[in-house]
Amino acid sequence: MKAADNDMNCENIKGQLTDWLNHNLTTTDRSEVEKHLIHCLHCQEEFAASRQVWEAMGQMKVPEPSQEMRVQFHAMLDTFKASEKAGHRFSFENLLGKIKSFALPQWSIQLAFSLLLVALGWVIGSKTSRPKIEASTYEQQIDMLAGQVQEMKSTMMLSLIENPSATERLRAVGYTSEITDADERVIEALFATLNNDPNVNVRLVTLEALTQFAKNPAVREGLVKSLAIQDSPMVQVALADVMVKMQEKGSVKALQSLLRKEDLNDLVKNKIEQSIKDLS
Amino acid sequence: MNSLTDNSLMLRVKAGDMDKMGLLFERHHRALFGFFYHMTHQKNTSEDLVQNVFYRMLKYRQTFTGEGEFRTWMYHLARNVLHDSVKQNKTLHHYDVNEMADHLAGGALADEGFEKQQDAEQLHKAMETLSSEHREVLVLSRFQELKYDEIANALNITEGTVKVRVHRALGELKKMFVKNESRR
Ligand SMILES: [Zn+2]
Numbered sequence: 001m002k003a004a005d006n007d008m009n010c011e012n013i014k015g016q017l018t019d020w021l022n023h024n025l026t027t028t029d030r031s032e033v034e035k036h037l038i039h040c041l042h043c044q045e046e047f048a049a050s051r052q053v054w055e056a057m058g059q060m061k062v063p064e065p066s067q068e069m070r071v072q073f074h075a076m077l078d079t080f081k082a083s084e085k086a087g088h089r090f091s092f093e094n095l096l097g098k099i100k101s102f103a104l105p106q107w108s109i110q111l112a113f114s115l116l117l118v119a120l121g122w123v124i125g126s127k128t129s130r131p132k133i134e135a136s137t138y139e140q141q142i143d144m145l146a147g148q149v150q151e152m153k154s155t156m157m158l159s160l161i162e163n164p165s166a167t168e169r170l171r172a173v174g175y176t177s178e179i180t181d182a183d184e185r186v187i188e189a190l191f192a193t194l195n196n197d198p199n200v201n202v203r204l205v206t207l208e209a210l211t212q213f214a215k216n217p218a219v220r221e222g223l224v225k226s227l228a229i230q231d232s233p234m235v236q237v238a239l240a241d242v243m244v245k246m247q248e249k250g251s252v253k254a255l256q257s258l259l260r261k262e263d264l265n266d267l268v269k270n271k272i273e274q275s276i277k278d279l280s
Numbered sequence: 281m282n283s284l285t286d287n288s289l290m291l292r293v294k295a296g297d298m299d300k301m302g303l304l305f306e307r308h309h310r311a312l313f314g315f316f317y318h319m320t321h322q323k324n325t326s327e328d329l330v331q332n333v334f335y336r337m338l339k340y341r342q343t344f345t346g347e348g349e350f351r352t353w354m355y356h357l358a359r360n361v362l363h364d365s366v367k368q369n370k371t372l373h374h375y376d377v378n379e380m381a382d383h384l385a386g387g388a389l390a391d392e393g394f395e396k397q398q399d400a401e402q403l404h405k406a407m408e409t410l411s412s413e414h415r416e417v418l419v420l421s422r423f424q425e426l427k428y429d430e431i432a433n434a435l436n437i438t439e440g441t442v443k444v445r446v447h448r449a450l451g452e453l454k455k456m457f458v459k460n461e462s463r464r
Binding site for chain 1 (some may be wrong): 298301302304309310312313314317318323326327330331334335338339399400402403405414422423425427428443446447450453454457458
């Protein structure tokens, strides 16, 4: 082989050493490079140096991301869902700031929540790695942990719902969609929000959350009572809708007295008259 | 376990089943964290950037077509998130003083890992000197193990450009690394 040919080949090979290292060569090109390396000392040196750097890069340590990341992600997801529902748009910086300001004072809840998730992961892991563990025991463990997660969600919801920021309260209400068995405390907190929250959007989302528990007689009763309290036309209309959907005949009286209210919006008036007709 | 592909999960998110994003988070948050960590060398910043990527996936879910790989789309967003953050403040080329101290303390104490630790330290410094264009292709190729065509799609450049950049980046790193090595 002539020297010039060899030089050109060397340039060509050098251009492919990186591709060899990061597996971007076809098998043919790969063996081509390897064949050349056997004979060419110069390229061998070049390759050894590249490889040294490549391997040293592999030694660079990446720290473990913190456990709170997962909690923050779910908080972000919940808030995102709630805000989409309520028709709000928040910037990410906005969201992150709020989630973080929440995360700091609530660290104990967050930590407990993370630990539960870890425990849940462990139970699932032990199940997959040791198939001998009895299915019933496993299910019991899962049930117990799932119950605790539910409880934790209730706690988070309760701690958030009195937050001064409407976004936080929206998020709190959002948690209830994941609470299957709402206890009295949760229901009570939801009603307090429905009847007193200064923000109409928060009240609307809360109303929607409460209708999930419409089977509960106390909830139905509370919703009827709320008719007399609401002053926003939007919430009044939404409540009237809920009454019709639930076919709550007990609400007719409350709806009638609402009609007698002064400065009742015309739209609302029509809506309520229609609702009374639908119910009787 | 992995019967659902990333693409099908993301298409479900697009269709309104936002909770499917949770699975995508479980699958990819570590890799994304690694990408940002190699780019910024800052743990807290990297965690925020990861959250931002997932937020953008939700917000811009309609732009996911399902034609390309989810991973490519994810790194495309990740790269934009990093870009925007660099524009706002100086995320790159900045060492976290505490983390640096941790590294050094760890290196001095652990006799066995001392050499490797030093290598990693030199490399960290060498990588800081690369342009962000060179650094990103190198990180995507070395640590995220993306193929050239995937990198090309994520960055909107040709495969040929990716190849050239990776090659040059490694070449520069090699020069820097050897220089630093001989200075010991
Ligand atoms: Zn050669």
